[in-house]
Structure formats: structure tokens, C-alpha cells
Amino acid sequence: MEKIGFIGLGRMGRPMANNLFSKGFDVTAWDIRPEVTQALAKVGLKAGVSIAQIAKDCDIVITMLPSSIEVDSVVQGENGVFANARPGTVIMDMSTIDPLATDRFSLLAKNHGLSWVDAPVGRLAEHADRGESLFMAGASDEDFSRVRPLMEAMGNSIYHCGDVGTGGRTKLVNNYIAITLCQVNGEALALSQRFGLNLTNTLAVLLGTSANNGQLRMNFPNKVLAGDSSPGFTIDLAHKDLSLVLNAANACKVPMPVGAATLNSFSLARASDNGMLDFSCIADVMCEMAQIQKPRVPSGWKPT
Amino acid sequence: MEANININWLCIHRPTSAGLSHAVFLNTGFTIDLAHKDLSLVLNAANACKVPMPVGAATLNSFSLARASDNGMLDFSCIADVMCELAQIQKPRVPSGWKPT
Numbered sequence: 001m002e003k004i005g006f007i008g009l010g011r012m013g014r015p016m017a018n019n020l021f022s023k024g025f026d027v028t029a030w031d032i033r034p035e036v037t038q039a040l041a042k043v044g045l046k047a048g049v050s051i052a053q054i055a056k057d058c059d060i061v062i063t064m065l066p067s068s069i070e071v072d073s074v075v076q077g078e079n080g081v082f083a084n085a086r087p088g089t090v091i092m093d094m095s096t097i098d099p100l101a102t103d104r105f106s107l108l109a110k111n112h113g114l115s116w117v118d119a120p121v122g123r124l125a126e127h128a129d130r131g132e133s134l135f136m137a138g139a140s141d142e143d144f145s146r147v148r149p150l151m152e153a154m155g156n157s158i159y160h161c162g163d164v165g166t167g168g169r170t171k172l173v174n175n176y177i178a179i180t181l182c183q184v185n186g187e188a189l190a191l192s193q194r195f196g197l198n199l200t201n202t203l204a205v206l207l208g209t210s211a212n213n214g215q216l217r218m219n220f221p222n223k224v225l226a227g228d229s230s231p232g233f234t235i236d237l238a239h240k241d242l243s244l245v246l247n248a249a250n251a252c253k254v255p256m257p258v259g260a261a262t263l264n265s266f267s268l269a270r271a272s273d274n275g276m277l278d279f280s281c282i283a284d285v286m287c288e289m290a291q292i293q294k295p296r297v298p299s300g301w302k303p304t
Numbered sequence: 305m306e307a308n309i310n311i312n313w314l315c316i317h318r319p320t321s322a323g324l325s326h327a328v329f330l331n332t333g334f335t336i337d338l339a340h341k342d343l344s345l346v347l348n349a350a351n352a353c354k355v356p357m358p359v360g361a362a363t364l365n366s367f368s369l370a371r372a373s374d375n376g377m378l379d380f381s382c383i384a385d386v387m388c389e390l391a392q393i394q395k396p397r398v399p400s401g402w403k404p405t
Contacts, residue, residue, distance in 0.1 A: 187357045261362040
């Protein structure tokens with residue numbers, strides 16, 4: 001059986017590594033915070049000693065990190081994955097990073113006789129906990145067949161988007177829509193509130209026409225509209241992903257006027273110290289700034 | 305209702321040959337012109353009661369650009385085509401018969 005190394009045990013990496021282990025994979029886990037590595041060792045995973053050791057020992061190395069800066073520091077340098085992995089090793093980066101960085105890492109991996117797969121995660125942390133994540137993989141056919149069983153252990157929807165680099169790009173397209181929907185819903189709800197409309201009636205109308213959308217139906221009722229600002233996905237992270245979208249769009253000359261306006265709105269929300277709120281709360285932030293009463297549904301209200 | 309929208313539109317505007325050459329024109333549900341009109345109403349009303357709508361404003365501008373390039377009579381979903389055309393990107397098309405699962 002192939003030996004799996006798992007680097008990066010944050011809110012997403014922890015349950016993903018756990019799911020691999022509980023489905024019978026031989027997993028060596030490592031995080032920059034030793035206490036986090038040790039906590040996973042207590043439930044039975046092997047505790048990695050160092051990045052170099054994991055690279056030497058494992059056939060597939062997974063990285064789940066905040067940005068391309070952390071990925072860079074894990075794979076490059078004399079103690080990094082590139083310098084220590086055996087030829088034929090697959091590096092599967094499941095972080096959401098700049099796709100141009102993915103292109104660069106993929107080329108460097110090839111020069112070391114290694115191969116790179118980008119397979120970022122769709123859906124939320126709670127889905128990762130239950131092994132119900134969605135994965136968008138960019139990989140050669142051969143590499144995809146090697147990493148597929150791992151993704152099947154961590155999720156229930158797996159898409160092979162194309163060659164290396166297409167996974168991260170697909171994720172950016174997806175997150176662009178999810179994030180701008182929060183902004184659009186926020187603007188609409190602020191207008192409805194200022195108009196003095198009955199909120200639940202407005203929501204029933206919106207959910208019954210082509211204005212209906214996944215954020216308004218699935219996320220808003222449980223979060224901002226219920227007064228729960230605890231993050232599934234923060235305004236800070238939405239801002240990070242939207243920055244990646246616009247950088248990538250600018251690099252290939254795609255105008256995104258709504259994306260740019262949304263990024264600015266999320267910047268304003270972060271500047272007013274609201275970066276840690278769930279991204280649906282962009283509606284609250286906009287209402288607060290415009291001195292509009294925040295939209296709230298009666299306790300227990302659910303969309304029909 | 306759909307027919308009325310088209311008839312009204314035809315009363316007001318004279319379609320350009322470029323516009324009519326779009327097959328989509330024949331199946332218009334709701335035009336870019338009408339979307340622009342509605343969004344103008346939204347933003348006017350929002351400005352009247354001081355509600356900032358940055359994405360609404362950016363979208364209105366995008367629809368203005370589509371109308372300026374003689375695409376006002378297309379179905380409003382065709383804003384995707386207009387953006388691709390203006391940016392010289394291949395228009396998104398699914399294989400014939402494709403449906404979301």
C-alpha cells in the first residue's frame with residue numbers, strides 16, 4: 001500500500017488526515033505546530049518528524065496550507081519535499097493558491113522527477129469532518145488514478161477537471177460565484193430593509209424566482225439571518241480567495257467589474273474589524289455602515 | 305408576456321442587422337435592455353434612500369456597455385456572451401442536449 005504523508009493540519013487538514021487514517025491508509029501527519037501533530041498521533045496516526053523525513057518515506061505527499069507562501073516553504077529548500085522525495089513521488093496540493101504558483105511548482109516538481117497534482121476542496125469544514133468534501137483535481141490520467149482512492153476516503157464528490165492547474169482554476173471560478181452571491185444578497189437585503197419591507201415575505205419571493213441562489217437558500221438562513229456570525233468561512237478567507245481570482249483574471253486579461261467591486265466591499269469589512277465573521281455577514285456589515293437595521297428572521301424560520 | 309416584451313421592444317427600437325443575426329434574439333425571455341431599465345430603477349431608488357450598492361452599480365455599467373455595443377435586444381443571460389466578445393474570449397457553449405445533473 002502507498003505511504004501517505006500529510007502536511008498542514010489546520011481546520012481542514014485535521015479531519016481530512018483523520019478520514020484517510022480511519023479508512024485504513026498508512027498516514028504520517030505533520031504540522032508546523034508540534035502540539036497539533038501530537039494530538040493526531042494520540043488517535044493513531046503516525047507523527048511526522050520533519051518535512052524531509054516525510055518526503056523520503058512517503059509515496060504520496062499531501063499539502064493543505066493557507067497560501068502559496070507556505071506551500072513554497074514546504075516544497076523548496078534543502079529540507080523541503082523537492083530535495084528529499086524519491087523520483088515518482090506524487091505531491092498533491094489541496095490548498096487554495098494562486099494558479100500561476102501551481103504552474104511553477106508543477107514545473108519544478110517535474111525537474112526533480114516528481115509529479116504535482118492540484119486538488120483543492122469545495123464545500124465547508126463541517127463536510128470535511130463527515131468525509132463529504134468535494135474535490136476538483138488537476139492531474140495527468142496516471143496521477144489521478146493514484147490519488148483518486150485518497151479523495152474517495154475524504155469526500156464523496158470527485159471531479160477530474162483536466163491537467164495540472166485546472167483544479168485550482170475550477171475552484172476559483174466556483175468561489176467567485178459563492179462570494180459575489182453573498183455581496184449581492186447583502187445589497188439586496190439592505191435595500192429591502194431600508195424600504196421597510198417584510199423580510200420573510202421578501203425572502204419567500206426571492207427564493208421563488210430566478211433570484212434564488214445557494215447562499216440565500218442554504219447559508220444565509222442558518223447564519224447572518226439567524227444572528228449567528230460564527231464562521232463556516234470567514235470574510236478574511238473570502239477576501240483572500242477573491243484576491244486570487246482577480247490576480248489570476250488580470251494575469252490573463254479577463255475583466256471582472258463585479259468581482260472588483262465585491263473585493264472592495266470585503267476590504268471595507270475587514271478594515272472595520274469584521275474579517276473574522278462568516279462571509280454571509282457581509283450583509284450585516286453593509287447595513288451597519290449604512291445605518292440600516294440588520295436583517296433577521298424570526299427564531300426557527302426556515303425557507304420553504 | 306414574452307411576446308409582449310418583444311413587441312414593445314420592437315416598437316421602440318429598430319433592430320440592427322447585427323442584433324437580428326443572433327439566433328438568441330428569437331428566444332428572448334427578458335432582454336438586456338429591460339434588465340438595464342430595472343437595474344436603473346433599483347439604483348435610483350437605492351440612491352434616493354442612501355443605500356450603497358457597489359455591485360449593482362458595477363453591473364449596471366456592464367449592461368450599459370452591452371447596450372452600447374448593440375446587444376440590448378439579447379436575452380439577459382447573454383451578458384456572458386457580450387463579456388466574452390468584448391474581451392475576445394471564446395463564448396461558453398455546452399454540447400447539444402446537455403442538462404445539469
